[in-house]
Amino acid sequence: MALTKAISKLRTLSLPLRFESNRVSASLGYSAVNNLPRVHCKRQNHTFRVEAPVSYDQGSRLEVQIPRWPQALNFPYVWLRDHCYCERCYNSKTFQKMHDIYDIALNIQPLKVTAGEDELTITWDDGHISTYDYKFLWQNNFEGRQYSQKSKKELWTGTTFPSADQTTVPLGDIVGQGKGLKKLVNSIIKFGVGFISEVPPTVEATQSAIEEVCIVKKTFFGEMWAFTANLEHSDTAYSTEYIGAHTDTTYFRQASRIQAFHCLQPSAEGGETLLVDGFNVANQFQHLHPNGYKFLSSKPIPSEYIEEGRHHLSLDYILKHDPVTQELTQFRYNIHDRAPLSSIPLHGIEDFYAHYHNLTKLVRMEKNEHWVKLEPGTIVLIDNWRVMHGRAAYSGNRIMGGCYLDEDDFASKARILNVL
Structure with missing residues (x-):
């Protein structure tokens, strides 16, 4: 009262x-x-x-x-x-x-x-x-x-890689912005990978399927590409050699967000695709080597791509975080595209190599590796800001098609679908 x-x-x-x-x-x-x-x-x-x-x-x-x-x-x-x-x-x-x-x-x-x-x-x-x-x-x-924002990401190892029913959507379910598109984009956000099945093994059909997600990003590699071991570009991808786990385009100031692969013609032997959850590796690294995690989150290193008539160079952190939430947003790891180490002063050089060595050891641990044999008809879309990919050495003629998708375009689609 x-x-x-x-x-x-x-x-x-x-x-x-x-x-x-x-x-x-x-x-x-x-x-x-x-x-x-x-x-x-x-x-x-x-x-x-x-x-x-x-x-x-x-x-x-x-x-x-x-x-x-x-x-x-x-x-x-x-x-x-x-x-x-x-x-x-x-x-x-x-x-x-x-x-x-x-x-x-x-x-x-x-x-x-x-x-x-x-x-x-x-x-x-x-x-x-x-x-x-x-x-x-x-x-x-x-x-x-x-208080309310919770990460939708689920980390995985080689033995806990998500099942096909969680990550794979048939082409017919995403055509015309179909109901399967949300499942596909959610899989990429949640696990860092998603698959589109039942796709004709041509560059044209691959592009049509991928553009249901968002427009293709144009780089100096072109928009859509189909490559084999012809060394058309100065990149080990254009060879038959083994390629360890890495992320692509670290030499761009904004690395491509999504990388799509479609095996248009498999090799006679070998050529399996390696996938490693970089966020899980980062989580392990932070737990085992907290000082190293802090170092690689705060000391930028240069990366570059050089071929005749072209020189791309960027300076960025291996572990990138959201400037507000401090959540890990990007894992940039590519041992081949590292430029001369000019960004770290003398007193930090030995620390860098010690921390990078410890990180690489985790990247290469067998328990973190998931191998998959890509076949014609299935596109894999990889979150290049999170999941590393690699390739086993192979023999014979192997043709791989694919493209990149930009962060802004992909994130826009994810927001429209209420995934982000």
């Missing part, structure tokens, strides 16, 4: 700033800033427990909690005003902001805040009204994303 009277009193106070909430389980208090009334909730183990949406002033920011959130979230008022998506501030046809951020006062304050059942409504001191869906606030708040 006392609580009801307190909230009623709050709503009738003739003050410039008001905070309202439906069915609030709270007590009446005053903010430390401007002595303004606020509704706040009792803390239990530093987590708010509420029966209905509630918000209260914290000076330059608003604290919000709703029943389904495990914790309260804070939003600076300038952030809230910048994220108004009304028709005056946001073009829903072009998905672009229309307001000028320079026009927003850094010390902007609301006139009224109402925490409704489904959304938060703010009336600003200039009369502008903004509404915010609670899901939007949760998904776009730094703490909210940190």
Whole structure:
């Protein structure tokens, strides 16, 4: 009864700033800033427990909690005003902001805040009204994303490589953006590999199948390619030699995200494809050699590709992380494409070789290797930012078709399919 009277009193106070909430389980208090009334909730183990949406002033920011959130979230008022998506501030046809951020006062304050059942409504001191869906606030708040985002990746070894029913989709199920496309893209995100079966063994059919995922990336190798052991390019892929586990295009500033292979003509003997989960190797490396993991995450090394009329050079980390979440996002490992080691000072040279040696030992451990014999009719798509590939030596005429897909195009498709 006392609580009801307190909230009623709050709503009738003739003050410039008001905070309202439906069915609030709270007590009446005053903010430390401007002595303004606020509704706040009792803390239990530093987590708010509420029966209905509630918000209260914290000076330059608003604290919000709703029943389904495990914790309260804070939003600076300038952030809230910048994220108004009304028709005056946001073009829903072009998905672009229309307001000028320079026009927003850094010390902007609301006139009224109402925490409704489904959304938060703010009336600003200039009369502008903004509404915010609670899901939007949760998904776009730094703490909210940190709390709720969970990696969809599943690490594997040679013996725990995912089964065909988890990774393989027939061509007919992805044509025309069919229902199988989401399964394929999810497999690539989750395991780092995905397979398309029942594909005619031609370059044209391969391209048609892959373009159901996204457009093909054009590099100096072309768009689609079919190669054999003719040394057309200065690359060991154009030979019959054994190739150890590695990732491709480390010499590009942004390595190609997806690599697709289709064995158009198998070799008479050998030529099996090697797959190694680089993220699993990195996980093992971090556990066994934490100092090495930190070193290779913070010391960039140069990589290059050289042939007549062409010289590509990049400088990047072997272990790359998301700048916000610090989650591992890319494993760049290619012993052949390393350029002269000019990026590490004298006192770090011996450390580099020791750490790289330990990493390579894990890459080559038999337990981490999965071998597969690619046959005509099946395309394998490999997440080149995660999974290393290699090849056994072979004899005879072997023709391999394929292409690269760009990170931006692939990630766009994954978001459209609600996989990312």
